[in-house]
Amino acid sequence: MTNPSDWPGAPGEAQSDVLASWFGDWADAWRIREGPDALETREFAASVRDVVFSVPAQASWIGLTAWLRYSSAVAEALVRYEAGLARLAPDHAHEGLGASPSNTRVLVDETRTLLRRVGDAASQEARRAQYELEKVGEAIAWAAAAGERGSFPHNQHARRHEVKA
Amino acid sequence: MNEAVELDREDDSAIAVLGFEEEMSAVRRRIAAWVESSDPEMRPALEWQFLSRSKYFRPLTIFSCHRAIDPGPIPETILNSAVVIEFFHNVSLVIDDIVDRSDERRGRLTLHKQFGELNALMASGYIVAEGYLRLRDDVQAISLFSELLKRLGVAECMQWRLRRQPLGIEDWRRIAGEDTGSMFEVCACLGDRSERLRRFGGLLGLLYHGCDDVGDVRGAAALGGGGEEDVRDGILTLPAALAIRDPTVGALFCKPDPDPKDLRAIASSFAAQLPAAETYLDEIAEEARTEASLFSRDPAPLWALVEQTRRLSRR
Numbered sequence: 001m002t003n004p005s006d007w008p009g010a011p012g013e014a015q016s017d018v019l020a021s022w023f024g025d026w027a028d029a030w031r032i033r034e035g036p037d038a039l040e041t042r043e044f045a046a047s048v049r050d051v052v053f054s055v056p057a058q059a060s061w062i063g064l065t066a067w068l069r070y071s072s073a074v075a076e077a078l079v080r081y082e083a084g085l086a087r088l089a090p091d092h093a094h095e096g097l098g099a100s101p102s103n104t105r106v107l108v109d110e111t112r113t114l115l116r117r118v119g120d121a122a123s124q125e126a127r128r129a130q131y132e133l134e135k136v137g138e139a140i141a142w143a144a145a146a147g148e149r150g151s152f153p154h155n156q157h158a159r160r161h162e163v164k165a
Numbered sequence: 166m167n168e169a170v171e172l173d174r175e176d177d178s179a180i181a182v183l184g185f186e187e188e189m190s191a192v193r194r195r196i197a198a199w200v201e202s203s204d205p206e207m208r209p210a211l212e213w214q215f216l217s218r219s220k221y222f223r224p225l226t227i228f229s230c231h232r233a234i235d236p237g238p239i240p241e242t243i244l245n246s247a248v249v250i251e252f253f254h255n256v257s258l259v260i261d262d263i264v265d266r267s268d269e270r271r272g273r274l275t276l277h278k279q280f281g282e283l284n285a286l287m288a289s290g291y292i293v294a295e296g297y298l299r300l301r302d303d304v305q306a307i308s309l310f311s312e313l314l315k316r317l318g319v320a321e322c323m324q325w326r327l328r329r330q331p332l333g334i335e336d337w338r339r340i341a342g343e344d345t346g347s348m349f350e351v352c353a354c355l356g357d358r359s360e361r362l363r364r365f366g367g368l369l370g371l372l373y374h375g376c377d378d379v380g381d382v383r384g385a386a387a388l389g390g391g392g393e394e395d396v397r398d399g400i401l402t403l404p405a406a407l408a409i410r411d412p413t414v415g416a417l418f419c420k421p422d423p424d425p426k427d428l429r430a431i432a433s434s435f436a437a438q439l440p441a442a443e444t445y446l447d448e449i450a451e452e453a454r455t456e457a458s459l460f461s462r463d464p465a466p467l468w469a470l471v472e473q474t475r476r477l478s479r480r
Contacts, residue, residue, distance in 0.1 A: 127364070
């Protein structure tokens with residue numbers, strides 16, 4: 001679900017301009033520094049840019065689906081609550097439940113169950129959204145790291161400072 | 166078949182199903198080595214407490230939660246946490262047995278019955294001190310174990326304060342969640358080290374507590390009773406929370422000094438709630454499986470753990 005390749009492309013134009021300009025500068029700086037590898041770095045910058053451009057859409061989608069699932073869970077909890085009350089007092093589903101102390105206790109217990117379910121659903125969807133957003137963030141970090149490994153292969157890595165004997 | 170042998174086989178099969186025989190052998194060896202090296206004054210009590218049968222369900226939970234997040238081998242810090250959770254679990258058993266005035270646990274005398282209350286209490290302190298000593302390089306674990314001890318203390322006081330009261334299922338969830346729930350929450354956090362499986366651990370603990378409640382009623386009902394100690398003390402178990410919705414049973418449950426006839430009637434009404442309690446436990450198990458699916462990289466070990474726990478009510 002959070003695989004960046006599965007997500008829609010660039011969202012807002014204004015934001016695209018800012019990011020395009022920023023990535024353009026980054027790519028230029030890289031090209032000057034790297035010289036012969038310019039094409040490779042341009043491709044890398046473009047691929048990272050694609051991933052980053054899709055982030056607002058992904059975040060919005062994650063938020064929207066979390067909200068939809070939460071709404072559905074609340075609706076389900078309400079249906080179960082109504083069914084529970086009807087089962088407890090078939091002839092007084094909506095009135096008369098507080099007629100005796102034991103009925104009141106049951107009503108209170110069922111209502112607490114409803115509130116817990118609604119709270120649990122909110123907490124679960126919030127944690128789920130957070131987890132999915134973390135995975136998107138990790139995907140960006142991996143994409144960037146993969147590009148850097150391509151530009152700086154391990155066998156070309158050299159220490160740039162002198163080590164004291 | 167001898168009941169003890171059957172239980173041993175069930176425990177070993179749970180470890181085998183989850184594939185942690187090697188790690189569990191390491192936990193057993195470390196505990197045995199520590200008992201062997203302990204002060205001669207304390208050693209007989211520690212041997213009595215530790216070298217008897219144990220389900221090792223809490224170390225198993227730590228290993229499973231770790232495996233659900235990280236497929237690699239179990240690292241030293243996690244293994245050490247598993248040893249210490251077994252220490253702390255045993256401390257909670259010793260204290261519970263004293264408080265509940267229990268004479269036997271798993272077919273043999275409890276520690277305080279065998280060695281006296283003073284020795285049992287001192288052994289508890291000795292075990293806790295060793296636990297913290299072993300955690301000296303693991304600050305995160307120290308914090309989690311401190312949370313556990315505090316929550317267990319609060320839960321025990323709360324459970325005693327709320328006995329013989331006309332409460333409901335939500336109150337049972339709160340008590341069980343702080344009692345066994347806190348133990349398994351901490352196990353999950355010790356295993357995954359990211360808090361991602363904390364809620365799963367809490368649900369697993371709730372499930373364990375509920376299955377234990379139901380298993381007690383089922384086992385005692387087969388012998389003509391219904392979880393005698395809990396009934397006697399007016400403890401809010403899951404079958405009790407369901408049964409006392411009936412005002413007649415609720416009135417009996419709240420009586421300060423129920424006579425034997427009252428206790429039999431209460432036990433019988435608890436037994437009548439077993440199907441409803443099993444349905445409720447199935448719901449908790451489903452919640453736990455959903456948590457595992459949503460928040461782990463590989464939910465299979467956690468699903469197996471839920472399955473093993475769920476079986477406890479049918480023992």
